[in-house]
Amino acid sequence: xxxxxxxxxxxxxxxxxxxAQQPVAHRWAIVLHGGAGVIERATMSAExxxxxxxxxAKATEAGAQVLDKGGSSLDAVEAAIRTLxxxxxxxxxxxxxxxxxxxxxxxAAIMDGSSMxxxxxxxxxxxxxxxxLARAVMEKSPHVFLVGQGADEFSAYAGLEQVDPSYFFTERxxxxxxxxxxxxxxxxxLRPAGAPPPPPTSQIEPVQIEPADAHKYGTVGVVxxxxxxxxxxxxxxxGTNAKRWGRVGDSPIIGAGTYASNQSCAVSxxxxxxxxxxxxxxxxxxxxxxxxxxxxxxxxxxxxxKELTGMHGDGGVIAIAPNGEMAWSFNTPGMxxxxxxxxxxxxxxxxNDEP
Ligand code: ASP
Numbered sequence: 001x002x003x004x005x006x007x008x009x010x011x012x013x014x015x016x017x018x019x020a021q022q023p024v025a026h027r028w029a030i031v032l033h034g035g036a037g038v039i040e041r042a043t044m045s046a047e048x049x050x051x052x053x054x055x056x057a058k059a060t061e062a063g064a065q066v067l068d069k070g071g072s073s074l075d076a077v078e079a080a081i082r083t084l085x086x087x088x089x090x091x092x093x094x095x096x097x098x099x100x101x102x103x104x105x106x107x108a109a110i111m112d113g114s115s116m117x118x119x120x121x122x123x124x125x126x127x128x129x130x131x132x133l134a135r136a137v138m139e140k141s142p143h144v145f146l147v148g149q150g151a152d153e154f155s156a157y158a159g160l161e162q163v164d165p166s167y168f169f170t171e172r173x174x175x176x177x178x179x180x181x182x183x184x185x186x187x188x189x190l191r192p193a194g195a196p197p198p199p200p201t202s203q204i205e206p207v208q209i210e211p212a213d214a215h216k217y218g219t220v221g222v223v224x225x226x227x228x229x230x231x232x233x234x235x236x237x238x239g240t241n242a243k244r245w246g247r248v249g250d251s252p253i254i255g256a257g258t259y260a261s262n263q264s265c266a267v268s269x270x271x272x273x274x275x276x277x278x279x280x281x282x283x284x285x286x287x288x289x290x291x292x293x294x295x296x297x298x299x300x301x302x303x304x305x306k307e308l309t310g311m312h313g314d315g316g317v318i319a320i321a322p323n324g325e326m327a328w329s330f331n332t333p334g335m336x337x338x339x340x341x342x343x344x345x346x347x348x349x350x351x352n353d354e355p
Contacts, residue, residue, distance in 0.1 A: 026228070026229045026322075026324065027342040027343065028068065028073075028076075028225055028226050028341070028342045029225045029320055029324045029326055030064055030067060030080065030225075030320075031222070031318040031320055031337070031338070032056065032059055032060055032063070032080055032084075032220070032222040032223075032318065032337065032338050032339070033219075033221045033316065033317075033328070033335055034052065034055070034056060034084065034219075034220050034337070035090065035218035035219045035220065035270050035335070035336055036270045036271055036314070036315045036316040036332040036334065036335035036336075037217035037218075037271075037315075037332050037333075037335075038332065038334070039332070039333055039334025039335070039336070039350060039351065040333045041351055049350065051089060052350060053350070055083075055084070055087050055090070056336060056337070056338040056348050057338065057346055057348060059083040059084045059222075059338070060080065060338045060339070060340050060348075061346070062082075062083045063077065063080035063222060064340055064346075065079075067226055067227070067342070068342070070227055071226065072226050072228070072230060072232070073112075073113070073224040073225055073226040073231055073266075074110070074135070074230075074232040076222070076224040076232070077222045077224050077233065078110065078131055078132060078135055078234065080222045080224075081108075081131040081221075081222050081234050081235075081236050082129050082131060082132065085128070085130065085131060088170045090219075090220050090336075091173070091217060091220075091237055091238045091239075092106070092130070092219060092236040092237050092238060093130065093168065094128075094167060095168070095170045096168045096173065096239075097218070097242075097243070098173055098177040098238070098241070098242070099242070099243050099245040099246075099247070100177075100186060100245060101189050101245040102177070102189025103125065103165065103245060104168035104169070104238055105122075105124070105125060105243075105245065105246075106123070106236070106237070107120075107123065107124075107237050107248055108120065108121055108124075108130035108131045108134040108234070108252055109121075109234065109235055109253070109254060109257065110134045110138060110233070110234040111232065111254060111258055111266070112138070112230070112232055112260065113230055113233070113261050113262040114228075114262050117138050118254045118258075119134040119135055119141075119143075119144060120144060120146075120252035120253070120258070121133050121145070121151045121252060122145065122147035122151065122248040123147050123151070124151045124155065126152050126155065126162050126165060127152070127155040127162065127163070128161040128163045128167065129160065129161065130236050131234050131236045133154075133158070133160055134234070134236075136154070136155070140158055147248065148246075164194050165192065165194070166192055166193065166195050168238070169192055169195040169196075171199060173241070174195070176241050177241060180242040181242055217240075217270060217271070217315075218237075218238075218336075219236070219251055220235070221233070221234065221251075221258070221269065221318060222234050223260070223319060223320040224320065225321075225322065225324055227342075229322055231261070231262055231266040231320060231322060232260050233258050233259060233260040233268050233282070234268065235251040235257050235269065236251065237270075239273070240272065240273065249274075250273035250277045250281070251269070251270075251273065253277055254282075255280045255283035256269070256273070256277045256280055256282060257269040257273065257276055257277075257281070258282055259282035261290075262322055263286075264287070264289045264322075265286045265289050265296055265299075265320060265321045266286075267285050267286060267300075267318070267319045268317065269281050269317045270315050270316060270330075270335070271314050272313055272314055272315060274313075275308055275311055275312075275314075275315070276308075276313070278311070279307050279308060279311065279313070281304075281307075281317060282317070284303055284307075285317060285319055288302060288303070289321065295325070296320075296325045296326075297327040297329070299327075300319050300327045300329035304316055304317060304329040305329065305331060309331050314331060314332050315330060315331070316328060316329055316330025316331065316332065317329055317330070318337060318339075324341060326339050334351045334352060336350055337350075
């Protein structure tokens with residue numbers, strides 16, 4: 001072989017070795033939900049629909065920007081959820097549902113599919129962004145799950161933004177609580193300290209931009225795949241309207257409402273948490289992918305339309321796989337949802353007759 005030939009082969013070998021050392025470049029992708037429930041075209045106002053679509057586009061954009069700059073799926077999940085937690089339309093952060101005692105008790109979880117590390121918080125009352133508190137538990141404590149007063153204290157210690165509990169108050173969620181408590185014949189709590197004065201009764205109805213039943217849900221969740229091929233999932237919620245105080249739902253329970261593993265998939269759930277806990281929904285979707293070799297959509301449909309529906313539970317999931325496959329599945333009339341893959345447009349859906 002002449003010198004030029006040897007150099008060419010040497011060059012090819014170096015190129016192959018360099019390729020082998022580089023991580024495989026993935027196309028990023030992100031999916032989010034803003035809760036599932038009785039969300040129907042007939043009862044949704046045009047104004048409400050527009051507001052929800054705009055909010056979901058904004059949150060997707062917040063996550064997509066992180067991913068597009070080569071950021072991690074974990075950062076993208078946190079960024080998108082923080083946007084939704086600040087948005088009073090959703091039942092997470094500001095705009096959270098109330099417990100029956102008239103307080104906002106927030107739950108959140110985040111999981112990193114590459115390390116299988118996770119952090120979660122339950123019943124926190126003073127952290128502006130519970131998803132960031134869940135992340136702090138994962139990164140700054142030896143634990144996975146902190147609840148109640150200990151979680152609130154850890155939040156201040158970790159330097160997260162603290163707010164007065166009245167920051168989470170919204171009139172529409174308060175009215176939804178009062179309505180539910182009256183229906184159940186339960187005692188009505190005092191209006192929370194620091195909440196704005198009640199509007200005249202005649203002004204209460206117009207603040208509703210969606211059917212009252214839809215207020216029952218509105219939890220937010222995001223799953224993402226980054227260019228390094230890592231998956232992450234996160235969920236944040238105020239729980240269910242008029243829940244018994246001290247109740248923790250599925251959202252912060254790893255394997256129930258939130259799960260991520262690079263070996264299978266990342267999932268965030270929404271719906272009546274008690275069913276999702278008993279069915280370990282998020283982990284089971286991923287287990288079907290990992291051990292049964294099911295396609296992501298098939299696995300999500302199996303759990304939602306067979307297992308959850310069979311138990312008379314209601315709600316849905318969003319999911320993403322390491323190959324960029326995205327899925328959503330729900331058995332309610334609607335689920336606020338959006339997704340985007342690198343190079344593609346944002347797709348947004350609300351009702352069950354949309355793709
Ligand atoms: N899954 C949440 C819970 O039970 C509620 C929801 O998704 O809207 O706390």
